[in-house]
Amino acid sequence: MSETTFHCGTVALLGRPNVGKSTLMNHVIGAKVAIVTPKPQTTRHRILGIYSDDDRQIVFVDTPGIHKGDKQLNRNMVRVAYAAAEEADVLAIMQDVTQPLDSATRALIERFADGRLKQPRIHVLNKVDAVNKEALLPRLAQMQQLDPGASAFIPVSARKGVQLHMLLDEIARLLPEQPPMYEPDWFTDQSQRQLAAEYVREQVFLGMQQEIPFQTAVEVERFDECADGTVEIDAVILVGSERHKPMLIGKGGFRMKEIGTRARLGLEKLLDCRIHLNLWVKVDPDWFNHPGKLADLGLGAE
Numbered sequence: 001m002s003e004t005t006f007h008c009g010t011v012a013l014l015g016r017p018n019v020g021k022s023t024l025m026n027h028v029i030g031a032k033v034a035i036v037t038p039k040p041q042t043t044r045h046r047i048l049g050i051y052s053d054d055d056r057q058i059v060f061v062d063t064p065g066i067h068k069g070d071k072q073l074n075r076n077m078v079r080v081a082y083a084a085a086e087e088a089d090v091l092a093i094m095q096d097v098t099q100p101l102d103s104a105t106r107a108l109i110e111r112f113a114d115g116r117l118k119q120p121r122i123h124v125l126n127k128v129d130a131v132n133k134e135a136l137l138p139r140l141a142q143m144q145q146l147d148p149g150a151s152a153f154i155p156v157s158a159r160k161g162v163q164l165h166m167l168l169d170e171i172a173r174l175l176p177e178q179p180p181m182y183e184p185d186w187f188t189d190q191s192q193r194q195l196a197a198e199y200v201r202e203q204v205f206l207g208m209q210q211e212i213p214f215q216t217a218v219e220v221e222r223f224d225e226c227a228d229g230t231v232e233i234d235a236v237i238l239v240g241s242e243r244h245k246p247m248l249i250g251k252g253g254f255r256m257k258e259i260g261t262r263a264r265l266g267l268e269k270l271l272d273c274r275i276h277l278n279l280w281v282k283v284d285p286d287w288f289n290h291p292g293k294l295a296d297l298g299l300g301a302e
Ligand SMILES: Nc1nc2c(ncn2[C@@H]2O[C@H](COP(=O)(O)OP(=O)(O)OP(=O)(O)O)[C@@H](O)[C@H]2O)c(=O)[nH]1
Pocket: 015, 016, 017, 018, 019, 020, 021, 022, 023, 024, 035, 036, 037, 038, 039, 040, 041, 042, 043, 044, 063, 064, 065, 066, 126, 127, 128, 129, 130, 156, 157, 158, 159, 160
């Protein structure tokens, strides 16, 4: 490794909810450091995923999807995304090509293309596995017109790993020449405790409908590594309303058991150890509008 040609820096993954930011980061890192669900607004805070090889270290910053919302939680999420953009070396602005280029996506692109932020921009056109090639060409032309100052426009499939090597090459080319910031075997800045909370929240998002996932948070109260190599975790699922509690627990505790089992299996794979996961449900009305509670949960505006 020659230090002078090593490229290292941060790239902010930005875009509307559900475009595939977390999927892309996980695919590149090779581990599920950011949870993924088909529901929008899954990512709530800034998550780092660190990719390292012999001559580059790319620190991906996965951000909450940029959206409108009236809760304090939603406003904080959007602020976190813009703050991450300001601090990054490169901006990767993602869109979902299976969806039309709607006014919200356009507004987002125009906001970054206005030159206020000086970092180089790459437009990432995701989910190409789900559209035909002919549909892609007009979309690329539209993008070139919307942001002629961008460094690149790269169609990818985050899910299938299509063209991600090209994206990595382009990002690395735009990063400063400097030595690595993290040890090469680090892949995230999240603690095991935070990952445990996120894995439980993922299962709530996947298992529950309507507004329940969006009004739920997870707090890990105990994370103990035992002498026999197993890990004991106690986690509380916070719900915003009394009527959500029985729905989350399910008949005879069925729903809760399912959420717990799935989260535990995912965590055992990630952490490579046996896990005992104990879950409780607690009602905390309107938690998503309380700045103090949001800060306790790591969901402040940062
Ligand atoms: N077909 C297809 N689906 C994808 C691709 N990338 C992501 N998805 C799906 O799109 C959905 C949203 O993916 P996420 O990675 O959670 O999207 P996100 O942008 O992080 O979403 P937020 O957390 O809401 O900001 C999931 O169901 C993914 O499986 C892709 O390349 N192709």
